[in-house]
Amino acid sequence: MTTAILGGGLTGLTLARLLDERGDDVVVLEAEPGYGGLCRSKSDKGFTFDTGGSHIIFSRDEEVLCFMRRMIEGNEQRNNRNTKIFYKGQHVKYPFENGLSDLPFADRFFCTYEFIKTHIAVEKGDLPPPRNFREWIYYTFGKGIAECYMVPYNEKIWKYPTDKMSLHWVDGRIPRPPVEDVIKSAVGIPTEGYIHQAVFSYPLHGGIESLIRAIAAPITDRIRTGFCVRSIRKSGDCWLISDGTHTVTADRCIATIPVQHLIPCLKDVPLLVQHACNALVYNSLVCVTIGISGHVPAISWLYIPDLLLGRTNRVSFPSNYSPHNAPGACGSILAEITHQPGDEVSRMSDADLIAQVTATLETMDLITKDQIVFTHVERQPFAYVVYDLDYQKNIGIIQEFCTSIGVPLVGRFAQFEYLNMDGCIRSAMDFIAKILEDKNPS
Ligand SMILES: Cc1cc2nc3c(=O)[nH]c(=O)nc-3n(C[C@H](O)[C@H](O)[C@H](O)COP(=O)(O)OP(=O)(O)OC[C@H]3O[C@@H](n4cnc5c(N)ncnc54)[C@H](O)[C@@H]3O)c2cc1C
Numbered sequence: 412m413t414t415a416i417l418g419g420g421l422t423g424l425t426l427a428r429l430l431d432e433r434g435d436d437v438v439v440l441e442a443e444p445g446y447g448g449l450c451r452s453k454s455d456k457g458f459t460f461d462t463g464g465s466h467i468i469f470s471r472d473e474e475v476l477c478f479m480r481r482m483i484e485g486n487e488q489r490n491n492r493n494t495k496i497f498y499k500g501q502h503v504k505y506p507f508e509n510g511l512s513d514l515p516f517a518d519r520f521f522c523t524y525e526f527i528k529t530h531i532a533v534e535k536g537d538l539p540p541p542r543n544f545r546e547w548i549y550y551t552f553g554k555g556i557a558e559c560y561m562v563p564y565n566e567k568i569w570k571y572p573t574d575k576m577s578l579h580w581v582d583g584r585i586p587r588p589p590v591e592d593v594i595k596s597a598v599g600i601p602t603e604g605y606i607h608q609a610v611f612s613y614p615l616h617g618g619i620e621s622l623i624r625a626i627a628a629p630i631t632d633r634i635r636t637g638f639c640v641r642s643i644r645k646s647g648d649c650w651l652i653s654d655g656t657h658t659v660t661a662d663r664c665i666a667t668i669p670v671q672h673l674i675p676c677l678k679d680v681p682l683l684v685q686h687a688c689n690a691l692v693y694n695s696l697v698c699v700t701i702g703i704s705g706h707v708p709a710i711s712w713l714y715i716p717d718l719l720l721g722r723t724n725r726v727s728f729p730s731n732y733s734p735h736n737a738p739g740a741c742g743s744i745l746a747e748i749t750h751q752p753g754d755e756v757s758r759m760s761d762a763d764l765i766a767q768v769t770a771t772l773e774t775m776d777l778i779t780k781d782q783i784v785f786t787h788v789e790r791q792p793f794a795y796v797v798y799d800l801d802y803q804k805n806i807g808i809i810q811e812f813c814t815s816i817g818v819p820l821v822g823r824f825a826q827f828e829y830l831n832m833d834g835c836i837r838s839a840m841d842f843i844a845k846i847l848e849d850k851n852p853s
Pocket residue numbers: 417418419420421422423440441442443446447448449450463464465466467468469638639640641667668669672696747793794795821822823824825830831832833835
């Protein structure tokens with residue numbers, strides 16, 4: 412049995428490795444000259460940076476976390492998360508609701524009072540249940556935290572109105588703060604949110620791509636890079652997969668590429684499915700890496716909700732993740748700008764992007780221009796799934812169709828779900844377990 416895996420990102424490579432461990436023949440078809448997808452890294456002039464934005468290794472899923480840590484064994488740096496929000500010139504502890512004592516007095520009162528008022532109203536059943544993400548934010552955090560941080564930051568990263576976003580995904584991903592934690596944080600007693608991320612791992616050498624390389628190690632000879640899948644046809648029991656020049660024949664075909672790339676490769680796709688695919692919303696990403704002489708603050712990453720500070724929504728400090736991410740007396744900063752495909756940002760030159768990011772970092776007192784010794788820009792067409800209100804209907808139509816023709820969807824942009832690395836590995840593991848179960852039903 413030969414399995415063709417479309418896409419050589421984390422999901423495709425994990426699937427290939429797991430199938431290979433079972434003794435199956437696999438071939439991974441990857442469009443780019445290098446494999447790894449969003450989890451690639453580059454090294455240049457002594458700086459190592461992740462080209463798909465800042466990546467750290469963490470998970471609540473013990474099995475998956477062990478898998479990832481085993482892959483980078485001997486090449487692992489453990490870090491304590493120290494994350495901040497840049498708010499009115501201050502570094503406020505993250506999550507915002509755990510950092511209220513860092514706020515100016517008036518904002519601290521506004522956030523605490525509105526949180527408690529909303530909490531009481533919810534307990535008494537006086538508030539109707541939320542119908543969209545914006546209403547959920549107000550319902551969960553109150554007007555203060557909503558308007559100071561949650562709404563501006565979310566609208567900046569998603570590039571989408573929060574009242575047009577679905578809320579099906581928030582439970583579990585954005586924890587509801589316990590009321591005593593919010594009160595403690597307002598009066599200055601330290602509290603922690605998002606415990607599962609409090610300590611994270613990162614490869615000492617090679618950036619996040621070294622995780623990918625370790626996963627791919629046993630199957631690198633089965634990865635065909637530069638193979639952009641353009642057509643997928645069924646012939647008898649076989650799949651014929653072509654890039655327009657070469658054709659690969661396989662018994663099974665698993666897609667980990669974005670559905671927006673997959674659907675046009677298929678024959679006789681119903682209009683309903685094509686429309687559902689066209690209606691899905693996603694964001695692209697620009698990453699600007701800046702290397703500086705001197706050190707960066709001892710922060711893991713910093714969220715920037717304020718639109719007046721420019722387009723950057725988050726900056727991270729890769730030289731704090733591993734000392735090998737920057738040469739000797741230098742530090743590194745990775746600025747992320749999400750944007751809509753084809754918009755103004757996608758047309759901006761690298762030089763303009765670097766100039767804008769530099770201006771933002773200077774305003775935030777993170778660097779001075781004369782410290783800059785290195786700059787680089789990377790662009791990712793598919794970065795974030797945006798859960799608009801029609802998302803569940805549209806993805807349901809696509810999944811049903813792909814299941815009906817026998818092309819399973821696994822991974823962040825194939826399932827079209829907000830999956831982190833652990834979610835992708837979990838999906839791959841569950842997919843393989845299901846194959847085994849179908850083969851040997853108990
Ligand atoms: C800014 C940012 C920060 C993140 N930070 C973290 C983090 O800290 N921790 C964490 O756990 N996760 C993080 N993630 C999520 C993580 O990057 C993803 O979960 C993971 O990389 C997705 O892997 P994938 O293989 O499903 O998709 P991808 O990485 O998108 O891989 C898909 C592959 O398919 C290829 N492809 C596309 N079209 C074709 C075609 N027609 N033919 C052949 N190949 C094709 C692409 O080139 C790509 O290599 C982050 C994501 C972003 C955007």
